[in-house]
Amino acid sequence: MEQKITGSEALMLALKAQGVKTIFGYPGGSIMPVYDALYDYARGEKKAFDHILVRHEQGATHAAEGFARVSGEVGVAIVTSGPGATNTLTGVADAMIDSTPIVVIAGQVPITALGTDAFQEVDLVGLAQPISKWSYQIRHAEDIAWAVSRAFYIARSGRPGPVVLDFAKNAQTELVDFKMEKVDFVRSYVPYPKLKMNHVQEAADLINQAKKPLALVGQGVELGNAQDELIAFLEKADIPAGRTMLGLCALPSDHPLNVGMLGMHGNYAVNLKEQECDVLIAIGMRFSDRVTGSLKTYAKQAKVIHLDIDKSEMNKNVKVTVPVVGDCKESLPALTALINKADHSEWRASFKPLDEKERAKVIEPAIHPAEGPLLMGEVVNEVAEQTQGDAVLVTDVGQNQLFATRYFKYPKRRSLCTSGGLGTMGYGMPAAIGATFGAPGRTVCCFMGDGGFQMCIEELGTIMEQQAPVKMILLNNNYLGNVRQWQDMFWNRRKSFTRMMNPCYELIAKGYAIPYDVVTERIDLQGAVARMLATPGPYILECAIKEDDDVLPMTPPGKSVEEMQLG
Amino acid sequence: MQKKSDSQIHSAPSLTGRAGGESSESLYTILVFSENIAGILNQVTAVFTRRQVNIESLNVCASSTPGVHKYTITCYCTEEMAKVLKAQIEKRIDVLQARYYTDDEIFLQETSLMKISTPAVMENAEVCRIVRHHGARIVEVNPTYTAVEKTGTTEEILSLFNALNSLRVVRQFARSGRICITRGTREELDEYLEEREKEKTKGGE
């Protein structure tokens, strides 16, 4: 197929060839030729894409992330140069640390103007390099087919991540004999490292000798579509498994071997048991400090087996006894074949008393409080029960996130969008928009705090325009609650600038013509949630939450995981 | 890379290292091979900056393999840190390979140039004696300056520089930074490229 077309049209064809159907974007001077091409490719005969006009470029990137997380496909954002491009950087960094495949295409001044401090010129490649998997400047139209194909290949293969394409304006208008290119090999990049069978054997030997094995499951299992392989592995040797926050859907919550969430605000038993197990099997997780607490004391008694597709994760934070580098879709079955059937019921039973302690001391009071103001935990629990595990959970960042991830249920795959590594306030609302496009037909519930709700509040405009069916649950505690909690616990109760004056959210909802309801009394919660779920389209349910509630349990920052406190 | 004054040139580098990294630091030479694509140098040096490791010397040049660039970087760090640096550099998409070496694993050289005032050379016989004694070469002489070239280890170069500098005759001093070849019998880059060539599927780049 050969035809002389503009670089902008070449981009359309290249995106189409990648299977892109949804684009989140925002126009501007340096990307106008592309938007002009989109005029044809988003409607009529040539229609190939739905273009979702966001209200801020940060929103475009988070929407692309939410889309990618639930669909398993690459999310796409198109923006202009300069401020449009810099506005995407938070989303790019977020996608990098959480291994989310997105491609950001930003306009750039023509190459003749590069380096002249031209209007809306920024060195995007320079800015994006340390926070992206790959960044590249397209300087001429003939580079487009190659660069776009390479971008998608890099974003989605191996350990996924964000790719930034800086698209010079001259390349958008130049004419080119467009020829499709398919990049599925990059000499300097080995996305799927070859499994070393001697390491698999060593790992199997360790597991076969283990009396108290413990698996730590991360998002890698979901990214590698190895959920079934994980279950087969765990079940064969009867290994209890904790999940990281991003790995919550990698093993269904109701699986008998699931022992809960790892980390600072995870479950009590599994945090303590990390210090007691004899073999720790980390699968597609990266030993974040939010999981390990102090590294000096973390799981020192255990032999550590680390399965990951990214070899740079080996020994990065935790010293590894046996590294198993490779795709877990391949390494897990290889390992399963070599391990013995085992029964660790006694070891698993030892989690129970700790679980019960947590249930009595923390969970029950959080989800079934008898009196006092409304709590985040009970709202999350109510929504989880009424959606029966069918919904996609999206969270913002803060206490709302910690309560939501703790008390939601995850029977289904690809059902969670949350900003883990970067902890990006403002992520929730746009990510939820993306999720409604990535998983059409599924209920999308987005829990946000009053702080985070206002950090990308402009995306209410996108929700209105698209009638994106996001069920927004605003957990309003009139505080930057998570910071307030730390101030109360570690900074002498000096609440420095964490109390926040809130607007009237009902009026805001009205302005965007989004149905709104508020719950202040416990007795109204069930009905209000039911009405929200029964209403088609977007919805804002504001909940007046106890102002000074704390997320528990908690391992104080920098402390050892066994120092986790229940109260 | 931190700027150092001449007086500091000899002193042991002060290194922060990673918190809790109590094991000892030594000099490592990190060899990096990359595709010839713009912006890689930035990406490579950023790996050091982020981990608070100062680069002692850095040399970048086209390698013997067409289209492949070679970076020779030295730094003081622990072996664990050298491993992390290697892994994080290799993680960059356009980097082909990164390896770290101790001095006994490589043949290494550094070259240097010194500009000395010619009248000072004429006045002081000691200057020529020092140059000869250090096995350095005089590569140019004219009425104003004399150019001296010395190739060797960093210590040899600094020894010459310090001797001449104590006579206050050095006008300019330039060092190339270390270059090296490995002593091992394996050619790891060639092996890597061969392997990748085999894996290259039809329709690839």
Ligand SMILES: Cc1ncc(C[n+]2csc(CCOP(=O)(O)OP(=O)(O)O)c2C)c(N)n1
């Ligand atoms: C962009 C950004 N700025 C600041 C922070 C620091 N931070 C973490 S949680 C938090 C408070 C969030 O408050 P709110 O959204 O009301 O949620 P709550 O904790 O009250 O549920 C803040 C300020 C952050 N994570 N992200």
Ligand SMILES: [Mg+2]
């Ligand atoms: Mg709040």
